[in-house]
Amino acid sequence: MIHVRDLHKSYATRFGRNVVLEGIDFDLAMGERLGILGRNGAGKSTMIRLVSGAEKPTSGMIERSMSVSWPLAFGGAFQPQLTGIDNIRFITSIYDQDFEKNLAFVEDFAELGPYLREPVRTYSSGMRARLAFAISMIIEFDCFLIDEIGAVGDARFHDRCNYELFDVRSDRAMMIISHDAGYVREHCNRWAILHDGRLSQFDDFEVAYSTYKELIGVDMHTQPVAVNYSNRARMVDSSQHAALTDERFRVHVQQGDWARDESDWKRAAAEYSKALALYPYQRSYWTQLGHVEKVLGNFANAEIAYRTAVALGEPMADVEVHAGFVVEQQGDSIDGLPLRAPTARASAWQPPSKPDFDALNWLLRAGAECEPEDMLDQVRQHETLDALAAAMVLDAGNPLAPPPDNHALFERAKCLVGGSPGEASSADQLLPTGAFADWPQTRAAIQARQLENRIN
């Protein structure tokens, strides 16, 4: 058993005490596998380190009546200058075990071959992970602490790790942290949420997960940062990354994936859409959304999603066949309606995508309702965002109707078309303050209609 009572941990920082854990209580018995959910910086790893004994709590008690591992997936105290074998020898003597047996096991499990006799610093990250995991397995702890093990290695390695941990050692106690909620759901039989320094425990994953979603506020909006990229690919790229490190985005796509696996396409589409509402430039999930819409028979939506994915830089080869299929289902041929890949230039020269369309439609057409077929027509027709925006300007009423209040779209439009309305967050300030400066066709259209100062 492990008993944890009233555990507190705080660190001294330059800006005062940073309280990480504020009174944690739990017990862990053999055979129990506790999965811990919590956002980045919630203190999950700190808690694991405290339980492992590597770090001392500020106050409170941790009682261990079983042997507890070091946090797995961490390097196992490798010395990079030493060879794999030297590292095995070191761990072996620290834990007073039989070196020959350990060596045989690691040789078999890690499949490093002659590299075992080379310094660890020459290993690839995958090789390091294999060595680290194999070394963690040579000592039969009663309780294993697992911190983000799913992050490295290939499928075969994962299979073998899962077999060693959850099959061979199914009788042990475990504490598991993972960003992958699916991993935690699959491998644990108890769950807990670490939030604001406190731990709440659950016997049912679904309850735990929905509580977790509420706590982290998955429906809040993210603030895009207005950076004037000369090549929009960079913006798309940072959005890819930002999305995948945001728990709220991950929660939605995770649920979308689960719904998809259960063939609940409607829910899958809804979850993917929510995720994409948070990070509209995250291209890979546009492909996923396209697939789901295709199954649902919403071919126009599916085609918009596919075109968006490609416009944001998803490899053509991954999307082409599917897009071709949905185009045909609508009675057209993809030969005359090519998918357009992004160009290495600023926003105005990118092919239209749905998030861009929404922003322009909001700014120039007061967010007028737009049927999927109508939107698809325009996305198919215009080669660049500049052309799309120019068409919208020529098509709009005069004076322009003021866009409705929508902070998210305002921010997105500001990033897209430029303009510096200063503190004012009102959309009618965008055009007169230099919006569309580098959009020649749109500029021309605005001037032709003398719209500049005639909003409202």
Place this chain on the structure above:
Amino acid sequence: MASVPAKPEPANGSLIASLQVNRRIIGALLIREMLTRYGRHNIGFLWLFVEPMLFTLGVTVLWTATKSVHGSDLPIVAFALTGYSSVLLWRNMPGRCVGALWANLSLIYHRNIKVLDVYLARLLLEFGGATISFATLALAFTALGILELPEDFLKVAGGWMLLAWFGAALAVFLGALSHQSEVVDKLWHPTSYLLFPLSGAAFLVDALPRVAQEAVLYFPMVHGVELVREGWFGSLARAHYSIAYLTSFNLILTAIALMMVRWTANRVVPE
């Protein structure tokens, strides 16, 4: 499965069992440290004492060549060997322990490796290197006929051990302190250089004026060097020292050092 159940650590186990665990851990750390520092290339771990030997040899040659004034009629080779070896002994230990914990933070994940073990392993290595270097050079110089064997071996050994104790206590104290503040690392280098001329390595206390003698005898390492010299040269050295002073200094410093280690160990955050 090629594994053995992990033995729970002897939490409340007997002293002997704990000592055995400690010995095993420090042994493993020692080997790890040697392999990391010297590797398996060229002469490998022989560098452990070849490096201090080169230092001492160089200083001996320099002092001989410049006929350094040391205020006595002791042979210059013997004077340089005893003096500079002593400096290396107590000065390299803190050098190796300052920042040692930062370099070994990941080790703290293994619960039976304690912060003090990290320091002890390095200290043993430093002590071994300095001692082998001293002994080898002494034997070599004797064989060449430029050095007489010590008059009182036990006194030499005693002085040497007291100096090592001083160096070890200072090293553990500064090592633990350096984990809290990097200023220690910055200040230790100039301090160790400034201490060198005051440490008794380059002079005999007896040759100093009375006032200077009193002042210099506040430095604990001076007592150790004087003791080593008396053991080696006998009455020729006319040594000034107090074993009681050096021992009490060491005891107090050790107590402070251990408290400092405990304080640091309670606050250490592994990577």
